[in-house]
Amino acid sequence: MPNKVVFLDRDGVINKVAAPHDYIKTWNEFEFFDGVATAIKKLNDAQYIVCIVTNQRGVAQGIMSMEDVNEIHKQMRCELELSGAHLDAIFVCPHENGTCTCRKPQTGMFQQAEAIYQFDKNSSYMVGDSESDILAGKKFGVKTIAITIKEFAADYKCNSLCEAVNYILQEDVK
Ligand SMILES: [Zn+2]
DSSP states (O other): OOOEEEEEOSBTTTBOOOSTTOOOOSGGGOOBOTTHHHHHHHHHHTTEEEEEEEEOTTTTTTSSOHHHHHHHHHHHHHHHHHTTOOOSEEEEEOOOTTSOSOSTTSOHHHHHHHHHOOOOGGGOEEEESSHHHHHHHHHHTOEEEEESSSOOOOSEEESSHHHHHHHHHHHHTO
């Protein structure tokens, strides 16, 4: 059976987004959506590799440091693991727009995952709430799921990570 990956955007998928033009800078500001740990655990149990791919331009802008981002991720992983859920990897683009090859909608973070894991793109997914997530997933060649009410050209649209995961697992048995 080929390895398969579910790539997850962070803000707007795992946790509530910051106010416009602001960033999640501390663990205090991080608020999980309901059911996220359960959803990720279902993916773990179904043998998916689960990776976060997140743009955090606030680092380039000096609003927060990479240490701040890493601390949030440490706490996030701790919290998830209390519920038996596990993230295999977290990829962060801390760069300014137009200065790198990893900021979504570019695919650099997906290629970082490809350097670590062997997986079948046809059985893999990108789940995101913004157009750059969907564009990046398409460019890389995985299936795309948009958690949004907006009109993105994703392969599937739904309202939450829980719904996205249920869809993935339902497709998996077909
Ligand atoms: Zn970057």
